[in-house]
């Protein structure tokens with residue numbers, strides 16, 4: 001479902017409210033909440049909202065488990081790290097037990113090997129159905145999401161839940177949940193705003209189906225809910241709102 005907000009303040013409140021509502025639903029149902037965060041800059045504001053009143057008090061943080069949709073293969077103290085951004089904007093401000101934060105990077109291991117380790121962790125923690133309670137996603141200006149980039153072999157991955165590969169255009173390794181795993185989630189929330197997203201959002205939602213070029217089109221939950229939380233600027237290229 002597409003939700004268009006007249007400004008990013010309202011959009012980020014909605015993104016924070018999704019976290020609170022999904023956490024309550026999952027914890028009431030099974031005593032735990034498994035959420036995958038996105039990297040990039042778009043989640044910064046709603047992370048900070050979650051770390052403050054009134055949202056902070058509404059989450060049973062001790063029952064929350066944090067994962068990532070993707071990560072740049074850099075140390076946790078590197079400014080490019082999605083984990084570093086999440087630590088600074090949210091995780092260091094809320095009482096999540098440290099052993100319930102599952103970083104998608106580790107020292108002294110090859111990314112491909114760690115992808116297999118992370119997949120096993122997910123199979124242990126999420127169960128055979130592999131269903132996250134909530135996954136946040138951003139959308140690149142080119143229509144990528146997580147580390148599912150245009151033209152990359154990972155777009156065709158049907159079996160693995162986690163994959164890692166060298167992303168030549170960025171001269172770095174990436175590790176990412178695959179589309180089949182993301183699509184098992186109970187709820188998926190894209191969060192994007194601003195004029196740089198106008199073209200990609202139009203192509204992803206209204207263009208021809210071409211996931212090799214616009215990988216965000218691969219995101220179609222099997223049974224769960226898909227929401228696009230966007231501001232009016234990013235939505236300004238859409239014919240239907």
Ligand SMILES: O=C(O)[C@H](O)[C@@H](O)[C@H](O)[C@H](O)COP(=O)(O)O
Nearest residue numbers: 039040041042138139140145146
């Ligand atoms: O590791 C990453 O870069 C992200 O996970 C990536 O998929 C991001 O969500 C998009 O590139 C959008 O980034 P912005 O939010 O900065 O536009």
